[in-house]
Amino acid sequence: GGNCRASLGRIGLAARRSAGDVPEAVSPLTISSYFKWWYKKTRIEKKSAFIDLLCAVPLQQIYGCPLGGIGGGTITRGWRGEFCRWQLNPGKYHYETVITDQFTVCLRRKGQTVYQQVLSVEKPSALQGWNWGYCGRYAFYHALYPRAWMVYELPGQNVVLTCRQISPVIPHDYKDSSLPVGVFIWEVENNSEEPVDVSIMFTLQNGTGTKGDGSGGHWNEPFALQDGGERVTGVLLHHCTPINPFTFAVAAREKAGTVITHLTAFDPAGSGRDVWQDLLQDGKLESPIGKSKRTQKGEVTAAAVCASCMVPARGHGTLELALVWDMPRVHFGSKERLHLRRYTRFFGSNGDAAPALSHYALTHYKEWEKKIEAWQKPILEDSQLPSWYKSALFNELYFMTDGGTIWLDLPPDCLPQDLQGPGAAKLSHLLPVLREYGRFAYLEGQEYRMYNTYDVHFYASFALVMLWPKLQISLQYDIAVTVLNEDMQPRQYLVCGKTAQVKLKNVVPHDIGDPDDEPWQRVNAYLMHDTANWKDLNLKFVLQVYRDYYLTHDALYLQDMWPVCQAVMESELKFDTDNDGLIENGGTADQTYDAWVVNGASAYCGGLWLAAVRMMCEMAEVLGDAETQQKYGAILQKGKESFERLLWNGKYYNYDSSGSSTSSSIMSDQCAGQWFLGACGLDQKELEVFPKSHIVSALKTIFEKNVMSFAGGTMGAVNGMRPDGVPDTSSVQSSEVWVGVVYALAATMIQEGLVQEGFHTAEGCYRTVWENLGMAFQTPEAYCEKKVYRSLAYMRPLSIWSMQLALESKTRRPPSPTPTQKNPLHP
Numbered sequence: 001g002g003n004c005r006a007s008l009g010r011i012g013l014a015a016r017r018s019a020g021d022v023p024e025a026v027s028p029l030t031i032s033s034y035f036k037w038w039y040k041k042t043r044i045e046k047k048s049a050f051i052d053l054l055c056a057v058p059l060q061q062i063y064g065c066p067l068g069g070i071g072g073g074t075i076t077r078g079w080r081g082e083f084c085r086w087q088l089n090p091g092k093y094h095y096e097t098v099i100t101d102q103f104t105v106c107l108r109r110k111g112q113t114v115y116q117q118v119l120s121v122e123k124p125s126a127l128q129g130w131n132w133g134y135c136g137r138y139a140f141y142h143a144l145y146p147r148a149w150m151v152y153e154l155p156g157q158n159v160v161l162t163c164r165q166i167s168p169v170i171p172h173d174y175k176d177s178s179l180p181v182g183v184f185i186w187e188v189e190n191n192s193e194e195p196v197d198v199s200i201m202f203t204l205q206n207g208t209g210t211k212g213d214g215s216g217g218h219w220n221e222p223f224a225l226q227d228g229g230e231r232v233t234g235v236l237l238h239h240c241t242p243i244n245p246f247t248f249a250v251a252a253r254e255k256a257g258t259v260i261t262h263l264t265a266f267d268p269a270g271s272g273r274d275v276w277q278d279l280l281q282d283g284k285l286e287s288p289i290g291k292s293k294r295t296q297k298g299e300v301t302a303a304a305v306c307a308s309c310m311v312p313a314r315g316h317g318t319l320e321l322a323l324v325w326d327m328p329r330v331h332f333g334s335k336e337r338l339h340l341r342r343y344t345r346f347f348g349s350n351g352d353a354a355p356a357l358s359h360y361a362l363t364h365y366k367e368w369e370k371k372i373e374a375w376q377k378p379i380l381e382d383s384q385l386p387s388w389y390k391s392a393l394f395n396e397l398y399f400m401t402d403g404g405t406i407w408l409d410l411p412p413d414c415l416p417q418d419l420q421g422p423g424a425a426k427l428s429h430l431l432p433v434l435r436e437y438g439r440f441a442y443l444e445g446q447e448y449r450m451y452n453t454y455d456v457h458f459y460a461s462f463a464l465v466m467l468w469p470k471l472q473i474s475l476q477y478d479i480a481v482t483v484l485n486e487d488m489q490p491r492q493y494l495v496c497g498k499t500a501q502v503k504l505k506n507v508v509p510h511d512i513g514d515p516d517d518e519p520w521q522r523v524n525a526y527l528m529h530d531t532a533n534w535k536d537l538n539l540k541f542v543l544q545v546y547r548d549y550y551l552t553h554d555a556l557y558l559q560d561m562w563p564v565c566q567a568v569m570e571s572e573l574k575f576d577t578d579n580d581g582l583i584e585n586g587g588t589a590d591q592t593y594d595a596w597v598v599n600g601a602s603a604y605c606g607g608l609w610l611a612a613v614r615m616m617c618e619m620a621e622v623l624g625d626a627e628t629q630q631k632y633g634a635i636l637q638k639g640k641e642s643f644e645r646l647l648w649n650g651k652y653y654n655y656d657s658s659g660s661s662t663s664s665s666i667m668s669d670q671c672a673g674q675w676f677l678g679a680c681g682l683d684q685k686e687l688e689v690f691p692k693s694h695i696v697s698a699l700k701t702i703f704e705k706n707v708m709s710f711a712g713g714t715m716g717a718v719n720g721m722r723p724d725g726v727p728d729t730s731s732v733q734s735s736e737v738w739v740g741v742v743y744a745l746a747a748t749m750i751q752e753g754l755v756q757e758g759f760h761t762a763e764g765c766y767r768t769v770w771e772n773l774g775m776a777f778q779t780p781e782a783y784c785e786k787k788v789y790r791s792l793a794y795m796r797p798l799s800i801w802s803m804q805l806a807l808e809s810k811t812r813r814p815p816s817p818t819p820t821q822k823n824p825l826h827p
């Protein structure tokens with residue numbers, strides 16, 4: 001239980017509205033300004049669009065657990081074993097099943113090959129000389145990220161193969177978690193009465209299935225590396241592109257009783273008969289010495305590595321294989337700067353690390369498995385928790401690596417000004433933090449190509465701060481730098497048509513940039529709206545600073561972030577146009593719901609504001625800043641009163657105070673401020689910002705209306721519901737369900753003691769996405785009741801980790817900071 005299991009077979013395609021199907025309410029002006037922008041970008045500048053509404057990624061219900069650690073690139077395998085989603089160039093996805101990339105089994109009894117089969121259900125037109133079409137009924141797939149298991153019952157052979165796929169994604173580990181590797185441990189059970197010789201052959205194309213595979217100049221070579229009494233051998237596949245060249249290694253561990261053989265190069269475009277016959281003959285490959293020739297233009301090459309052992313009658317054997325990709329030095333799309341990936345600090349940046357990485361992976365995977373088990377076991381063994389939750393919690397974590405993630409290492413001689421302009425100098429620990437833990441970025445979504453989209457990261461950040469807190473701290477430092485800087489370049493925003501500068505000083509950016517440009521260097525790739533006027537971004541920074549401090553007790557971080565918090569709150573104060581202690585929205589979609597207009601005081605932004613003001617008071621107290629504490633204390637008093645007066649309707653907080661026909665809509669995210677307060681222990685009676693009875697009543701109303709009155713209570717919570725139980729259709733986004741918001745809502749319910757309701761709410765999303773829509777390992781941002789969805793493989797659902805925090809906090813609250821930690825300036 002607790003994992004994702006599927007018998008290998010085909011499932012029907014769900015209907016979809018791609019991001020390209022523009023909703024009815026969209027103004028023609030927006031369509032034409034987007035189209036003009038798109039045309040210039042893609043047809044004149046020959047670049048790709050950060051959100052491509054005209055070429056959406058088609059839904060394929062094929063994905064499984066990805067391979068690779070954090071930020072070194074990822075290769076996703078499908079649940080049928082295919083190698084099908086590639087992200088080696090940072091942040092850029094390529095969706096292509098490379099048919100050459102396969103595992104093949106050969107069984108020999110009494111010196112005769114009795115069974116040889118590609119472990120794939122496919123029957124492709126390529127490699128016709130291979131025995132394809134394994135019957136999917138005999139295979140089973142399980143995934144519990146970062147591991148997956150493929151079980152193959154070999155028909156008529158009395159042999160069962162189990163392939164354990166492991167990637168080094170280990171909480172609180174900042175070394176092995178960065179490695180671009182995956183291992184495949186093949187357990188062979190021989191249930192027959194005679195011994196069997198078993199070979200597993202791993203074939204891999206030199207490339208990722210793009211045109212570049214045939215661009216010429218690629219070559220392969222065998223390798224062996226002996227170190228510490230352990231020997232690993234295999235083939236290196238050098239992929240020699242002008243930008244971001246890399247080397248694959250297909251490797252196996254040699255040990256007593258195991259023979260490793262290889263074929264340096266074969267033609268994957270041909271019949272493949274040579275390699276097939278080679279294996280068939282004796283269960284081994286020819287193992288030529290020396291390098292292959294470089295490929296000619298138009299020619300593609302591949303390699304094979306085979307591990308063989310004898311398994312006694314009624315016995316068991318193990319074969320250990322690995323896949324490594326070494327792309328140490330990367331350019332983003334602008335090609336302006338050269339960057340080093342995190343793992344280069346341990347394995348070098350010359351591009352010759354594939355043998356050492358293979359050796360390391362094959363000699364350390366047992367340790368990784370132990371650590372992964374120790375982390376997951378208490379949750380998996382908790383009989384109070386439902387199986388679906390265990391699957392959701394771990395499997396949604398795929399996005400940590402497969403979110404176009406990049407993790408960079410800073411060169412040791414890096415100076416503050418190299419990082420990002422004058423703002424950097426003001427943050428005393430910026431350099432030490434980034435030098436020690438590197439720079440981290442992940443996409444808003446595989447289809448929304450912006451790094452660290454901050455209004456969305458607010459939700460997902462729970463996964464980072466709970467599992468890799470130093471990455472969250474590093475990301476926050478990067479945001480803090482951009483707050484202090486500006487970009488005066490003017491540009492036109494697509495929704496309102498107005499021209500304004502790219503980035504203002506003292507406001508939080510929407511995102512840290514487009515990987516197809518030069519992220520960090522040029523922020524705010526998003527140009528739908530001018531987000532300098534968004535009401536949530538600044539608040540989300542303050543809320544995260546305090547939350548991170550509460551969970552990590554990192555006083556130096558708090559100290560550095562404090563002036564930044566003050567600066568963004570000063571900017572935010574101007575949104576309190578009537579000086580009632582509460583900010584007002586501006587009558588546009590000026591927050592994360594960027595197509596849902598909000599006007600006047602609002603439950604969402606107003607609630608975030610009060611929570612941020614509360615946290616400002618708390619931080620001021622910790623830092624001994626009495627003046628600021630007093631200032632925000634006074635605002636809080638006034639703001640609380642205004643919030644209740646303007647928005648509380650006796651049952652829940654109204655969507656906004658504008659008095660429009662949808663002001664009284666019930667927003668599922670209306671308690672977002674309370675969510676963060678609760679996560680930081682600032683929800684006790686004497687500390688409460690929102691009356692407890694109001695929060696509980698609002699959550700019960702959301703449960704009754706947005707959850708139970710929507711799709712029979714089986715699809716999570718719709719973003720906006722009218723009080724009469726009909727979804728709010730005033731905007732495209734009010735009638736959507738946002739999976740990440742639902743997990744956050746469930747966490748809030750758990751925090752407030754509505755545990756059953758919280759689990760029921762979240763379960764609807766899990767079952768819809770992972771079971772009904774077949775969107776495993778590509779959870780979208782949004783779906784509607786009728787099989788309509790938007791933005792596959794999205795960041796926000798990582799918020800499920802806030803459910804886990806809520807559950808853990810119920811049993812054990814994290815210890816309060818010690819007095820010295822509490823007050824770093826005045827110990």
Ligand SMILES: C[C@H](CCC(=O)O)[C@H]1CC[C@H]2[C@@H]3[C@H](O)C[C@@H]4C[C@H](O[C@@H]5O[C@H](CO)[C@@H](O)[C@H](O)[C@H]5O)CC[C@]4(C)[C@H]3CC[C@]12C
Pocket residue numbers: 019022023025026027030051053444448453455456495526528591592593594595732733781790
């Ligand atoms: C401009 C249209 C309405 C104009 C009008 O009022 O006449 C917009 C109506 C629907 C919009 C698109 C849709 O909502 C999805 C996309 C949202 C995306 O923004 C990111 O998505 C997150 C919300 O899901 C948000 O939190 C995040 O910060 C954003 O980066 C932008 C593109 C959309 C396709 C969006 C485009 C404008 C509409 C067509």
